[in-house]
Every structure is written in C-alpha cells, then in structure tokens.
Amino acid sequence: MIYLDYAATTPMRKEVLHAFQEAAKKYYGNPSSLHDIGTEANEALELCREQLAGTIQGNKDGVYFTSGGSESNILAIRSLIEANRKKGNHLITTDAEHSSVHNLFKQLEEEGYEVTYLSVDGGGQIDLADFQNALRKDTILASIHHGNSEIGAVQPILEIGKILKEHQIIFHTDCVQSYGKVPIDVNQNYIDSLSVSSHKIYGPKGIGMCYINPRVNWKSQYKGTTHEKGFRPGTVDVPSILAFTAAAQMMHQEMEGQRRRDLHLRMKLVNGLKELSNQFVVEGNDDMDKQLPHIVGLSFLQAQGQYIMLECNRYGLAVSTGSACQVGQQSPSRTMLSMGKTVDDAKQLIRISFGKMTTEEQITQTIQTIGKVLKTLQKINLSQLNWL
Template sequence: MIYLDHAATTPVHPRVAEAMHPYLTNVYGNPSSLHGFGREARMGLERARDRIAHILGAEPQTIVFTSGGTEADNMAIIGGAMAQQDRGRHVITSSVEHHAVLHACAHLEQLGFEVTYLPVDETGMVSLEELKQAVRPDTVLVSIMYGNNEVGTIQPIEEIGRFLRERNIVFHTDAVQAFGVMPLNVSELPVDMLSVSAHKINGPKGVGALYLGRKVPIQPHLHGGKQERNRRGGTENLAGIVGFAEAAEIAAREMEERVAKYRQMREAMLAVWREAGIAYHVNGHPERHLPHILNVSFPGVHTETMLMNLDLAGIAAASGSACTSGSLELSHVLQAMCLDDTVMRSAVRFSFGITNTVEEVEQAAQTTADIVKRVAR
C-alpha cells in the first residue's frame, strides 16, 4: 500500500503518540479544576500552548485551542464578523477557499452580511488589485487561505495583509495546509487571525488552534464555560493538544528536510510521466505552490476511473478536498480556475508525507502511467 493522500490526513507520529499517552492514562484531571489533579493537567495544557505559540511567533495568550481547522475557521470568520457588525456587514473571501471558510461565509449571508467571493486566475491565484477594488467602507473582515488544499497555490498573503492593515480591516488566513511546510511567524506576517490543525502534521485528529491577535474582536461561538480565556467554552482536549504541540515541534525542526524531500518526490513523479510519454497537465501555480501537493490531470481518464484503478493497485490518492469525497460534483477550486472541462474531469491530487519514499512515489507514478496508457480515450 502506498499512501499519497497526506493533504487529507496524516498518520500520527510515534513520538506524538508517546507524548499523548500519559494524558490518556495518568494525567486525567480537568484543566479547570483547582486541586492537584487539575493543576497538573493545566500545566500540560499551558506548556503545549507555549510550544505552539513559540513556533508561530505568537504570545501564548493569543492561541485558542479548537476541535480542528474547521472550527478555527468558523470561529475566525463568524465570530470575527459578528463582533464587528456595528462597523459594517461586508466580508471578502476567495472562490477557492476550503469549505470550512465558504460555508461559514454562506452562514453569514443568511445572517444578513454581504460576502464578496474574489475570482482567481488559471493558476488559482487571487489578484491583489481585484481585492483592493472589492474593499468597501463597510468591509470588516477578509479571509484568504495561505496555500490551497487542492492545487497547492500559495496566495500573496503578505501583500494582502499589508494593504488591509493600512485600512484597519481584520485579516484571517486558513494556514492549515501550509503549517508544517512553510515558516509561519505572526510577529512578521501581517495577519490578525490564522488557523492551523494537528492532523495535517502527523498529530491527532480533532484538535486545532486559532491565532487570535490581542486586539482582534471576537464573538465566542461555544458557550458553557470560561475556558480559553472566555473565547471557547468546553473542557479542552488535553491529550490531543499535547500531541499537537509535539507534532508541531517535530515538523518545525524537520521542515527544511521535509520540504526538500517533497520537492524531490514531486520532480520524481513528473519525470516518470515525461519518460512514459503520457499526456498530463499540472494544475496550480508553477512556482508558488506548497511542496507536498501535486494536482495533475490526465485528459482521457476520468478522475473516478483513475482513483478506482489506483486503489485497486494499492495506491491512495484523492480528487480534491477530503471534505467533499464521494461527491460527483466538479471541484469548486478547478471550476474557479476556469480550466478546460477535460482537465477538470480528470484531475487527481497526490500529496506527500513523512512516511513516503522517492522509490514508492516513482512506483505510484509508473502505475499511474500504465493506467493512462490502458484506459485513456
């Protein structure tokens, strides 16, 4: 079996599982309890917060733990917009965002907000000029993802952030796919909110975090307790948070090595296809892309046909976001990029991770080429 769907989720690192174990067995107190068991749990929670804050270049009190990237996005967008509705009710995002952002924006529209969905070019890139034109006096929030989860295109976050900061508009970025493979330092990056998730970096599922700048207004969406400095009610997932911190530190230490490895894998895969002489089209920006995501179309081979044949050969890949798996609809990202219909209907996403080797990636590429030669019309 060859797993090439790390953009969907990743296997838990052995050292992460080891770090979590005490918090699944012996350290079982509630972090909000005042007795010794609770204080021990609280120490573990705050150590993890310090570790993740350090990696992001943030202050510990600006880190809010959530149940994952989806909740972090919802908290930022819905909570951020609702907290500022007296200033205005206009929000801007892009047409290629993860559904955690798009559906949160759709919810705001039901609440009476106006949302502008920026178009992208054929590489999946947002235009800074079009964003500038979309800003209005009543714009209170902009959310643009750091790197796309389907095609890997990296957006001009720094340029967008600088422009919005001059106009005092709150800026959120979904950095779930970028975290662990791109250096993210919020003390230098002009963003007000940033979402990350554990299970994309070999941590456990069900835990994420939102960086929330000190002066950023937010309306809590979960009520029932004073946890996370009154910003998210509910007992924290302590074992998951400890595992998240461990995974984040490992990823930060190994980032340079991992990125070099993923780039080598990408080039190895493309080299096999060039050598095989098959027709293929790489989707996304040719230079500004996440190193671990390769979205490619094989005209003449339907996406579902390719994925089924790969699965039969023991190779796991994807058609796009795991949140839309099983859907027969075309990818909203590829549609927004206005790609040719034959390209959109034959797109497959391969995504690399720490368990992969160059040899097995080459094997998967050769199997893919064999499938194309056998079934392409």
C-alpha cells in the same frame, strides 16, 4: 498499499503517540479543576499554548484549542465579525477556500452579510489588484487561505496582510495545509487570525488551534462558556494537545529538510509521468516559492479524476480527487472552476500528496501504476472508437 494522500490526513508519529500515551497517564485531570491534579494539567496546557504560539511568532494569550481546522475557521470568522459588526456588513473571501470557509460564507450571506468571492489565476493565486478593488469602507474581514488544499498554491499573504492592515480590515487565513510546511509569522504578515489542524502534521485527530491576536476584539459564540476564555465549550483534551504540540515542534525542526525532500520527490514524479504521457497538466505554480511542493494537482485530459483515483486504488495506490465525491459522482473542484476551467475540466483533477514516510521507490511505483491506468484507459478509448 502506497499512501499518497497526506494532504487529507497523516498517521500519528510514533513519538507523538508515545507523548499522548504518557500524557494520558499523567495529565488526566480537568485543567479547570482547582485541586493539584487539575493544576498540573493546566500548567501543561499553558506550556503547550506558549510553545505553539512560538511556532507562529504569536502571543500565547491568542491561542485557543478547538476540534480542528474547520471549527477553528468557523469560530474565528463568526467571533470576529460579530464583535466588529458596527464597522459594516461586507466580507471578502475566495472561490477556492476549504469547504468549511466556503459553506460558512454562503450561510453568512443568508444571514444578511454581503460577500465578495475572488477568483484565482492559472497558478491558483488571487490577483492583488482585484483584491484591493474589492475593499470597501464597510468591509469587516477578509478570509484568504494560505496554502490551497487541492493544488497546493500559496497565496501572497504578506502583501494581503499589508493591504488589509492599511485599511484596518481583519485578516483571517486558513493555514491548515501550510502549517509546519512553510514558516508562518503572524506579526510579519499582519495576520489577525489563523487556523491549524493537528492531524495534518502527524498529530492526533480531533484537535486544532485557532489563533486570534489578543489586540483584536472577538465575541463568544457560546453564552456562559468558561473554557478557553469562552471561545469553545467542553473539557479541554490535554493529552491530545500535548501530542499536537510534540508533532508541531518536530515538524518545525524538520521543515527545511522535508521541503527539500518534497521538492525532489515532486520532480521525480512529474518528470517520470512526462516520460509516460503528455495527456496531463500539472496544476498550480511553477515557482516553488508560490507552491507547497508536497501537493501535486494533476489534470488528466482523457478521464475524470474519480476514474483515475479508483483505478489507482485497484492497483494499491491511495490518491484523491481534488474534491469530495457525493453519491458516486465527483463534484467539480471549486479551485479549478475559480481558475477558469469548465465543469468537465474541473472534474479531471487528482491530488497526490507526499509525507514523511514517502520514499523514492514509492514514487517509482506510483509512476508505473499511473502508466498502467493510462494504458487501460487508452484501450477503452480505442475500443469505443472502433465501435463507432
């Protein structure tokens, strides 16, 4: 099977798997233990903290290890707003956030917070004028994702960060899709907090990083917790963190070369599909400075994305719809709805995402497979017309 769902998760690299195995043998101690074995594990943990901070130009004291991107988002946002609640009761986010952020803000509304949800334009970006107009004196925090998980649109985080800095509003950004794909500088972009997940960059699942600027106050969500300075309870998984760090270092070393590869593969895919049919739309931004090239959102005008995805799977091609399926029915993509699409249009999205192992031959086969699916679909539509 051809795997083109790297935005969902990635396989562990062999180098990362090796790093994990060696670390599990050597650094099995609890880093909170005071004996020598625990001390060795803690020294390795602090080295990882320093190296990961370096990948975002941050301070090692702001790095906290979590179970992944979702937990990082939830703990960061809750810890920050509770520590700064005296400022007000208003929060800002977008309609196109990852479900972990979107569901959290819905819950915060039930708890009494006021939330402004911003829509995005046809390229998937927020309107900065709308964003500025949403700011209030009682705004505590804004959570705006960096790279969109459904269509790959990149938000203007530098401009967002500047605006929030001027108004002394906390800026959290979900960087799960963008980390390791584009450079991230927390200082240059005025980012107070961000989230990252290991399994998106060929590291192990179940480990992630949350960064909070040490100058920004946060409040622990777990009374009495001592691990990770009270940010998250539980014995820290040092071997997984070492493997995560190895994956992060390799991703950043290869970032520019991989981006060029992704751009080439994207062009090959889109141009090949255009030769087959004009019954699809490439979602996102034409300006590649505003787009993650490895994520290609495609809306097929003849069918729901779930049908296209399932037919591709039948032919040995793994892609995804733009949103999760529940009880056999595809939910409409919230990103597409935020862009102004109808519910029916929002269900037409599929997502194709490339990775390190993606080859030109696989892209050629993908074009051929989608061509077969479209031909089958055309026959179905013609038979329905004849029946009518």
